[in-house]
Amino acid sequence: MIFRQLFDSTSGTYTYLLASRPGGEALVIDPVLEKVDRYLQLIRELDLRLVKAVDTHLHADHITGLGALRDRTHCVTVMGENTKADVVSMRVAEGDRIEIEGLRLNVLYTPGHTDDSYSYLFADRVFTGDTLLIRGTGRTDFQNGDPRAQYDSIFNKLLKLPDSTLVYPAHDYKGDTVSTIGEEKLYNPRLKVKSMDEYAALMNGLNLPNPKMMDVAVPANMRVGLHQEDVARKGWALTAAEAIAMRGRPEVAIVDLREKSERERHGIVPGSLHAPYVSLQDEIGAGGMLHELAATAKKRLVFLCAFGERSAMAVQAAQDAGLATARHISGGIDAWKKADGPLTH
Numbered sequence: 001m002i003f004r005q006l007f008d009s010t011s012g013t014y015t016y017l018l019a020s021r022p023g024g025e026a027l028v029i030d031p032v033l034e035k036v037d038r039y040l041q042l043i044r045e046l047d048l049r050l051v052k053a054v055d056t057h058l059h060a061d062h063i064t065g066l067g068a069l070r071d072r073t074h075c076v077t078v079m080g081e082n083t084k085a086d087v088v089s090m091r092v093a094e095g096d097r098i099e100i101e102g103l104r105l106n107v108l109y110t111p112g113h114t115d116d117s118y119s120y121l122f123a124d125r126v127f128t129g130d131t132l133l134i135r136g137t138g139r140t141d142f143q144n145g146d147p148r149a150q151y152d153s154i155f156n157k158l159l160k161l162p163d164s165t166l167v168y169p170a171h172d173y174k175g176d177t178v179s180t181i182g183e184e185k186l187y188n189p190r191l192k193v194k195s196m197d198e199y200a201a202l203m204n205g206l207n208l209p210n211p212k213m214m215d216v217a218v219p220a221n222m223r224v225g226l227h228q229e230d231v232a233r234k235g236w237a238l239t240a241a242e243a244i245a246m247r248g249r250p251e252v253a254i255v256d257l258r259e260k261s262e263r264e265r266h267g268i269v270p271g272s273l274h275a276p277y278v279s280l281q282d283e284i285g286a287g288g289m290l291h292e293l294a295a296t297a298k299k300r301l302v303f304l305c306a307f308g309e310r311s312a313m314a315v316q317a318a319q320d321a322g323l324a325t326a327r328h329i330s331g332g333i334d335a336w337k338k339a340d341g342p343l344t345h
């Protein structure tokens, strides 16, 4: 396994790079915008291909690198399902898995610091975001923070993990890099409380100043979405209603770019083809299945994903590959459902 912990000293943020092997797919957790060049250089040096960029929650102290990494690598951006970030390409919920080649993160919903805080469990370690810090916990006084929810997330989820589980937080301001669940149980001063009420009183009494970047970072981080309007302006977008009307026509092939787990959870458009976004480049290039379908069989490719973000990138890639009739469905399966499009489970 390849595992790197990277640090942004301005915001005290830890960013993690994971991959199963040299030459393979990579995933990054909590990237910072100003450090994107550094990550991309390291990814090149380690001979990796970035396929997913994940945030543990909507950050208030730095601008996320998700949008820039997506624009520069075409990776899939991932956050929890109840985030207020406008459009991330994949949203996950408790019990879901975030997978790349050879590696799988289990998703835990751990609200409290914010209502969109998630932790990601991977083998012997857990990425706790700002829910559980080393000898501390994330503040709960803004962004719909809730000390009671955080108590529940920490005591009833994270501390139930084996004591030997390594704890990798999103921040540290003291110079610590890693801890364990057992160590935090024993020595984290915030966890020396006897009840949820006591924890809430402790957290509500902290009276911390707001993060310096908060007024800039929060609004910026809510707008990481790809500008689907740009794709629409080029005439490459269909509304869900238009796509529903085209469904079943012999010259149309609806191509679902979502992953298997997303299709299982949110439903499948009857008759659609499945081509996960990570393998799109191979499918769309000369000799690929989708390329043949469009170029030889003269089918119009109509890309579909969760919210229209991956499909917007796909339609651009298809146009770049010379497939001029390719389109995508604005708003993805979310819009399809709202327009009462048919789905099977």
Ligand SMILES: [Fe+2]
Binding pocket: 057, 058, 059, 060, 061, 113, 130, 138
């Ligand atoms: Fe945070």
